Amino acid sequence: MAKKEIIVVGGGIGGLTAGAMLAQAGCRVTILEASREWGGCAGKFQRNQFLFASGATLGMGLEKGGIHERIFRHLGIKTDAQRLDSVMKIKQGDRTLTFHADRQQHVQALQQAFPQKKNEISGFYEEVYQKAAKIRLLMKKLPILPVKTGKEAFELLSSLRPAHVSLTPDFFKTISSLLKKHDLHTCHDLVSFIDGQLIDSMQTTSRDCALLMGVLALDIYHEGAFYVQGGLYQFAYELMNAAKRNGAQAILGRRVTSIKKVGDRFEIEDHRGKIRTADHVICNAPIQSLPGLLDHPSYLQLSTGLKKRAKKDTWGTMTAYLSLKDAYLPADFPLFQQLMNPDGKGHDEGDHLFLSISDPHDRLRAPEGYRTLTVSTHINLDHWKNDEQYEENKALFTEKMLRTIRAYYPAIDEALVELYPGAPKAWERFTYRPSGMVGGFPQTRSHSLFLSVSHRTSLKNFWLCGDSVFPGGGTIGVSVSGYHCFHSITGRKLIQ
Known part of the structure; x- marks a missing residue:
C-alpha cells in the first residue's frame, strides 16, 4: 500500500507534533515553515550573545501522564526541565501572592492572604x-x-x-x-x-x-509546571528532529502561498513557485489565514461557521525583551511572575504583565552574570490599525510596561543592557500570524468545547491544528490538536 503523503503548513508546536507522529507512523511527511525559526509563538530569537523566548515560556504537561510527557515518550524524546514548587509570584500593589504547586499549600496561602474569606x-x-x-x-x-x-x-x-x-x-x-x-465575587483582589x-x-x-x-486552567499548574533549559523552543526542535529521524522533510523559509484541491489531492505552492502535492494537508496556521491560503473554490467548500470565525480577530500582544545584569536584580526575582499596574484596573492593555526570566545558570539564554527577560501583555489590535497610531502605541506601551516593572523593581534601569520591543507587526513579520494575532480564541462559552473549531474541516483531508481549534492555545492545547490530526488520519492512538 502506498504511503500517505502529508504536507504540514506551519512549524509551530502543533504542526510539528502532527508531523513527527505521522512520520513515525510511516507517512511521507513534509513540514513547511515560512520563517527561519521553528516553534511559532514558542520560538526564539538571538540578539548578540542573548537568546530570547519569543512568547510561550512556562513548561506544562511534562509530568507523568501529561500530554507532552506522553507525546515525547511516544516519540522517544527526552527534555531537560526543572519542576517548580513555586510556579509564579503575583504582585498586586502592596500585596504579593504565590501560586504554589501543592494544592493544599496553595489554598492555605490564599486563606492567609484573605482571612475574612477563609471558608x-x-x-x-x-x-x-x-x-x-x-x-x-x-x-x-x-x-x-x-x-x-x-x-x-x-x-x-x-x-x-x-x-x-x-x-x-x-x-x-x-x-x-x-x-x-x-x-x-466581591473579593476583588482574589x-x-x-x-x-x-x-x-x-x-x-x-x-x-x-x-x-x-x-482546568486553575488546576493545571498543580499537575506540573516546569522551567525548560533554553526555553520552550526546545520542544519544537526535539519534535522537528524526531520527525526527521523518521524520514520527514522539515524545511524552514518556505512560505506557502496557495493550497488548491485538485481531484483527490492537493497542490501546495510556496513563495518561490515550487509546487508540491499531497494526499492530506495539515494547516498549523490561524484560521484567519485560510482566506489567503486556500484557492477560492477550495475555500468555498469550508463550512459557513468556519468561514465566519476566520473573519474574527483575536488578541494581540505587546512584548518587551530585555537583557539584564544579574547583579542588579534581587536574589528572589522569580522565574515567572505577573505584575499588576498599581494604577490599573484591567488585565490587558499593559495593566497586567507576565514576566519570564532566564534561570541564573541557564547558559543557553545568556552568558554568566546576565539574564534575559520576556515581558508581555494582551492588547486590542483594533487600536493598532494605522501607522501613526501604531508607532505612538509602540512607544507608549513600552514605557507603560517599564513603569510597572519599575514600581516593583526600582533597580531595573541599572540592570538593563538592551531592550527590544515586540509589537504586533513583529509577530506578523516573524511568525506570519495575520495582524499579529496570538493565543487563539478566548475560551468563552461560545468558543469552547462543543462550540469550538474542529480540527476536521468539510474540505476532505484538509485538517487544522494550532491555537484556533479545540482545545485552544498554549503548548498543551496545540499539541492535542496536532495529535487529533494524527489520530484522524491514521486511526492510531497515543500510548498511555
Missing part, C-alpha cells in the same frame, strides 16, 4: 479541584470536540464515566458563577488573582471564561 476559599477550590479531576479523567483518552463523525462520537462516549453526568449543568456556566456561588491566571491561559477572565475550561 469560602476552601469551598471554591475544593469544587475547582473536584471538577478538574473529573475532566482530566475524561481527557485521558483525548476525545475529539466538537464531534463531527460517528467514530468521534463513539470515542467520546467511551471516555465518559458516571461521574461526568454531574458536569452537564456546568456547560452553561462561567467561572464568575462559581465565584458568586462561594461568595467570592478575583484579580484568578483573572490573571485565566487571561494568560484561557485568553479571557472569570466573567466570561467557560467554567469547565476555567477549572
